[in-house]
Amino acid sequence: MNNILECRNLTKIFGTKKALDNVTLSIPRGRIVGLLGPNGSGKTTFIKLCNQLLTPTSGEILIEGKRPGVETKKIVSYLPEKNYLSDWMKVSDIIGLFKDFYDDFNAEKAYDMLKSLGIKPNDRLKSMSKGTKEKVQLTLVMSREAKLYLLDEPIGGVDPAARDYILDTILRNYNENATIILSTHLISDIEKILDDVIFIKGGQIVLAKTVDEIREETGKSVDSLFREVFKC
Numbered sequence: 336m337n338n339i340l341e342c343r344n345l346t347k348i349f350g351t352k353k354a355l356d357n358v359t360l361s362i363p364r365g366r367i368v369g370l371l372g373p374n375g376s377g378k379t380t381f382i383k384l385c386n387q388l389l390t391p392t393s394g395e396i397l398i399e400g401k402r403p404g405v406e407t408k409k410i411v412s413y414l415p416e417k418n419y420l421s422d423w424m425k426v427s428d429i430i431g432l433f434k435d436f437y438d439d440f441n442a443e444k445a446y447d448m449l450k451s452l453g454i455k456p457n458d459r460l461k462s463m464s465k466g467t468k469e470k471v472q473l474t475l476v477m478s479r480e481a482k483l484y485l486l487d488e489p490i491g492g493v494d495p496a497a498r499d500y501i502l503d504t505i506l507r508n509y510n511e512n513a514t515i516i517l518s519t520h521l522i523s524d525i526e527k528i529l530d531d532v533i534f535i536k537g538g539q540i541v542l543a544k545t546v547d548e549i550r551e552e553t554g555k556s557v558d559s560l561f562r563e564v565f566k567c
């Protein structure tokens with residue numbers, strides 16, 4: 336099976352709001368995919384459906400051929416848009432927690448990455464800035480040897496100087512057979528690491544191409560094309 340994720344006619348309706356509207360997609364292994372769209376376009380809804388935090392109104396998602404559930408959670412590493420770690424915890428406590436929870440968690444890798452970001456095992460979350468907490472959370476998620484990483488706004492709260500460093504860290508630490516799907520508004524920062532992009536608007540996919548195709552066909556960067564497609 337070449338695709339790590341497939342969804343067919345996926346629809347999610349909240350009350351009268353169609354957050355996702357008949358989305359059909361295939362995402363291959365070994366790709367870094369940007370899920371890009373304006374506020375309220377359905378990015379978080381899609382990522383939550385992949386993690387079984389929401390259930391589809393109709394249609395289906397298959398991850399390695401299986402519907403989201405206990406089995407898929409073993410191979411999916413998920414970074415939610417909000418910080419869910421308790422403030423009283425030390426970095427070493429959180430690493431212990433991840434080790435207990437996930438068989439594929441590599442604690443040595445996590446400690447190495449955190450060290451290079453200047454974060455110590457005894458540091459407590461409550462003493463950290465929002466951006467530093469985000470770095471900790473992203474490091475933990477990327478320290479799993481997962482097959483699919485779902486990152487919802489991974490660098491939103493991190494200062495511009497640290498963004499490149501974090502993106503390099505992601506690239507250096509992920510296995511090339513795995514796939515990363517990340518949602519972001521910070522397209523110009525992130526486009527250099529992307530293989531593919533998906534533009535989503537009003538819950539519908541309006542474009543799904545490789546970054547090379549976009550550059551060859553339009554002569555534009557992903558950021559410029561995004562600004563054109565989503566001009567207010």
Ligand SMILES: Nc1ncnc2c1ncn2[C@@H]1O[C@H](COP(=O)(O)OP(=O)(O)OP(=O)(O)O)[C@@H](O)[C@H]1O
Pocket residue numbers: 349350352353354372373374375376377378379380381
């Ligand atoms: N629990 C909910 N109840 C009602 N409506 C919701 C709920 N969750 C999302 N929506 C609506 O569904 C649509 C898609 O929301 P979603 O959070 O997926 O967008 P997004 O692309 O992630 O936005 P942002 O970039 O602002 O984070 C929005 O119109 C939102 O208001």
